[in-house]
Amino acid sequence: MGLPSHEPILQLVRTDADYAAAFKQVFGKTGDQITMTEVTRAIASFERSLLFGDSPFDRYYFGHDPKAMSEAAMRGLDVFLGQGRCVSCHVIEQTQALLTDDRFHNIGIGLNRIQEDVPRLAREFLKAKAAGANVDETVLSDAKASELGRFAVTGEFRDIGAFKTPTLRNVAATAPYMHDGSLRTLQDVVTHYNLGGFSPGDPSVNAFLSGGIRPLNLNSAQIDDLVAFLEALTSPHFAAAPPTPP
Ligand code: HEC
Known part of the structure; x- marks a missing residue:
């Protein structure tokens, strides 16, 4: 920390x-x-206490129980794997699903807000780092510098605004979403992806957006199905006893 x-x-x-x-x-x-x-x-x-597994999705997909997930969640899984292309970053493998690729991507969160400031921020950050500034302290104490994301560690321009793909297990129980908590609901998250990395009403251009983020053309029924699928990722242990901070 x-x-x-x-x-x-x-x-x-x-x-x-x-x-x-x-x-x-x-x-x-x-x-x-x-x-x-x-x-x-x-x-x-x-x-x-962070036990992941045995969710409706696990019982359906790996346990082959056709009744484990709702019809809507099954359709949502199809969107997740197909038209939504979510699986390209939130990985599902043959025998297990971590729902993350453990890599870093810019999906249009946070950076959109500082877009015009990026060249100056990046330059100043690299200068401060070269002069011996503590990277952790800088990103934790300067909200704008923190939006530089992975770039703060690698200094690579392709990492500007990139954050690590989180797992989606138990995601329905852990709102709000994204590194800055800027999206309130799963519906908001799916809408953000559907628009191609924009939040409603946000006209800014993000020059560092990942190539994997493009408008998806999902209709409202598909959006609801995708949300139903995300809700099927909650593990019973987690739903029963969410770990609360002391
Ligand atoms: C190019 C890779 C990529 C693709 C494609 C992608 N995601 Fe993500 N996802 C990420 C990254 C990276 C984050 C974290 C971003 C951040 O915090 O700024 C994220 C965050 C999320 C979150 C928030 C998790 C949390 O705990 O805050 C949800 C929910 C989510 N993605 C669902 C989806 C869905 C549904 C799709 C398909 C429509 C999808 N993702 C497609 C990379 C991707």
């Missing part, structure tokens, strides 16, 4: 009332007794 050391984390969990109470309850420790050992164990326990 771009923190310079463990100190800010320890400071927070030792002094924030909610964290302090939770650490006392779980580990019986307070103040300086709380170290990275307890923090690490707490994070590991959280990560063990």
Whole structure:
């Protein structure tokens, strides 16, 4: 998270009332007794609760249960694989589906807002980086610089405004969407893709848009079906007990 050391984390969990109470309850420790050992164990326990799998989609696609998904979700899967071309980045393989390619793409989020500023921002960023500026601190403290995306790490112009493809598992339970939370619903997300990387009412041009993002010409029934498919990616463990921050 771009923190310079463990100190800010320890400071927070030792002094924030909610964290302090939770650490006392779980580990019986307070103040300086709380170290990275307890923090690490707490994070590991959280990560063990992130169980993905056995969603209606998994039971339909890998378990061959024709009744596991609704008719709408089945039609939505066809759009996902075909006309929508979602699968080219949100990957589904023969035996498993991570629903990400673990790569970086500019799909028209955030950068559209700073378009005319990109040459200046990119130049200033590279200059600051060469002068020894901390990349993490810069992108976390400057909203415009953060929209440069993967470019901040590689310095490659093709990475301007590119962000890592997230998995779509449990996506229906994790609104809002995109790295900046700018799209409120799954319907908004699908509309953004359908328009070819634009949000409604956003006329700006994005010169760095991924070649994979083009208008899809989906009708409103196909959009609803695609949303139904995305909703079929929720794992039962996740739906039953969404991990809530302490
Ligand atoms: C060119 C690659 C690419 C294609 C094609 C693509 N996506 Fe994405 N998708 C991404 C990337 C990259 C992000 C994250 C972008 C960001 O945060 O700025 C993303 C984000 C999302 C999110 C938000 C996830 C979250 O947790 O915030 C959803 C939902 C989504 N995509 C669904 C779809 C659907 C549905 C399609 C097909 C219509 C599709 N994607 C096509 C790369 C792609």
